[in-house]
Each structure stands twice: as structure tokens, then as C-alpha cells.
Amino acid sequence: MRTSLLLITAAAALFSGPALAAPPMGEKLTPEYYKQTCPRAERIIAEVVQSKQMANPTTAAGVLRVFFHDCFVSGCDASVLVASTSFEKSEHDAEINHSLPGDAFDAVVRAKLALELECPGVVSCADILALASRALVTMTGGPNYPVPLGRKDSLSSSPTAPDAELPHSNFTVNQLIKMFGDKGFSVQELVALSGAHTLGFSHCKEFADRLYDFRGKVGQVDPTMNPVLAKGLQVACKNYHTDPNIAAFNDVMTPGKFDNMYFINLQRGLGLLGTDEELWTDARTKPFVQKYAADSAAFFADFSRAMEKLSLFGVKTGADGEVRRRCDAYNHGPISAPK
Numbered sequence: 001m002r003t004s005l006l007l008i009t010a011a012a013a014l015f016s017g018p019a020l021a022a023p024p025m026g027e028k029l030t031p032e033y034y035k036q037t038c039p040r041a042e043r044i045i046a047e048v049v050q051s052k053q054m055a056n057p058t059t060a061a062g063v064l065r066v067f068f069h070d071c072f073v074s075g076c077d078a079s080v081l082v083a084s085t086s087f088e089k090s091e092h093d094a095e096i097n098h099s100l101p102g103d104a105f106d107a108v109v110r111a112k113l114a115l116e117l118e119c120p121g122v123v124s125c126a127d128i129l130a131l132a133s134r135a136l137v138t139m140t141g142g143p144n145y146p147v148p149l150g151r152k153d154s155l156s157s158s159p160t161a162p163d164a165e166l167p168h169s170n171f172t173v174n175q176l177i178k179m180f181g182d183k184g185f186s187v188q189e190l191v192a193l194s195g196a197h198t199l200g201f202s203h204c205k206e207f208a209d210r211l212y213d214f215r216g217k218v219g220q221v222d223p224t225m226n227p228v229l230a231k232g233l234q235v236a237c238k239n240y241h242t243d244p245n246i247a248a249f250n251d252v253m254t255p256g257k258f259d260n261m262y263f264i265n266l267q268r269g270l271g272l273l274g275t276d277e278e279l280w281t282d283a284r285t286k287p288f289v290q291k292y293a294a295d296s297a298a299f300f301a302d303f304s305r306a307m308e309k310l311s312l313f314g315v316k317t318g319a320d321g322e323v324r325r326r327c328d329a330y331n332h333g334p335i336s337a338p339k
Helices: 041-055 059-071 102-118 125-139 161-165 173-182 187-198 208-212 227-236 261-267 274-281 286-294 296-311
Strands: 006-008 201-203 246-249
Touching: 041 059, 041 102, 041 125, 059 102, 059 125, 059 187, 059 296, 102 125, 125 296, 173 187, 173 274, 187 261, 187 274, 187 286, 187 296, 208 227, 208 274, 227 246, 261 274, 261 286, 274 286, 286 296
Parallel strands: 006 246
Antiparallel strands: 201 246
16 A cells, blocks of 8 residues: 555646534534644644655645545544554555555654654544645645544444445546435535545556546547547556556646646546546536636635535544554554454
């Protein structure tokens, strides 16, 4: 899982159901949660992850992806951070999580170590991941949004849940809308959260069918993809069968900047994944793509609201969780971990 990625961009070729779970009564999350117990927590996390981003510019995209993969599976509870052992598997073992980047996990680990020196046993890994995501969005040019705090870390981590609960690159818009809807998110929030792809990257295997055998026809390229982009990606991804780490930026124009270029790109046939293209062509999602492409302020506002809502999904509080001493291990072993 923690492998380095060879990131390539075609920019040079161009010019290259259930309602949200709420905390129990008396366990309300608040941005001031650590004001007395660890007042410098946010600053420490921001400094650590910003330093990591400067040294490894793909960190922001990786942390955002890990945050989404964590929250969408059983809630924002740091279950994705738990390492597998010879006795107990975890979300790390799910196929969809195999490509999660090591830099993202390392950023959280470093932040946790710094916090344990400052205020041991106080700040949860789930809160660290939420705050790190916001810090990196802001650092790369995106909006600053509220992050209520007080999450506890999970007591279990399922190796099978991620593949069932996370969207896959070959999903149709119908599948995306249903999956997000089942978790309480609207179509607009689906599109707004997809805008995080402005920093993201995808492995060639996730979109190879658009380049080499579209709809099962050998040699057929997806006609909706910009032909110059397609040609560049065909060359760049030609060895993806033997080198699974080859990846490309989802936003081929400004991959290191959090902006609305992802939506502008979709209108130009520069979307990388099949799901990206479908957001542009489906009548239910297209109006939001158009809105965000034309108005970056509207995108930032809707993204902020959606991220705050996502950060509250399925949180654990009180006795339903713990504050781990290490983010990759339970304090006392898993409790009733799903198989």
C-alpha cells in the first residue's frame, strides 16, 4: 500500500439511505474541543502536514483521499489507519485501499507523534485526519471550512467494507447517486466533493479501458476524451500491466492547486476517469459541473459545506471509541471487528 507513485501528466502533451449519524447527547462536536486540553493542536497539525506537503507535493491529494476512504466506510473514525497484523486484517487489506499513498499515512503519523509530545493521549487520530485535510486544502489554494472536533478513534476496522462502501472508478452516475444518497448526500454534494479531484491522481488501470479497449472493443478510445490527452496517456500508461504504480493527475492543467479547473477540464474532454466524464454528460450532474466551472466561489462554498458534513458522518464519541496512542494500532486490540 505504501508505495511511491510515478505521477505523470498529459499537460505537456496538451500545451501536457441512512441519515448522518449524530454524536450522542452530551458528546457534541465543537471546533473548541481541544481549547483547554491541547490548545496548539491545530497549529501543530498544520505545521507538520504543510512541511510534508512542501517535501512531497502529492501529500495533499493523498490525505484527502485517505480522509474520504475513512469517512465513507463506517464513518470518520480513523479505521482506515489501522494496520493489519498476522492475527487481524483491517481496511488496509481491501483491494480499493491498496493504492492509498504512503505519504498520506506518514503525514498523519508525524502529526500524531508531535501531538503526543505536546499533549499525550488527548487528540484522536480521526480529528488529526480531519484537520490535516483542511490544512492541506487551504495550503493548496482551497477554502478554509469549519471542522468540529471531538471524534474518537474506532475500535474495529473491516477488511471487506471498503470494497462494498466506496465508489469505484467504473461506477455509473446512477450507482454514484445511490451510494451517496444512501449515506445522506445530495447530487450537488456528490459533485462538489468530486471537485477534490483537482488535487487527485488515479492509477492507469482505473481508466485504461478508456484508452485501449473502450466498451470491450480492442483498440477503441473513448471518443469523449480529448484526443491529445488520450494519445499522451496511451504512451504514458503503456506499461501499466507490469508497473501498477503508474498514475496520472486527474487535473492535467493545475494538478497541484486546489481550484475549479477540474470542472473546466470536464467540459473540454479532459476528465480522466469514466465517472468524471459521466458527471459532465448526465443531466442530473451536468448543471452543477457547469456552475462550478463558471464560478469558483460557488464551488468553494459548496465544497466547504459538503466537507464539513462529510467530516461528521458516522463519528464515534464517548465509549464508542478511544483516543489511540498510535494511529495504526488499537490501544487494547480490536473489539468485535467485522470480518
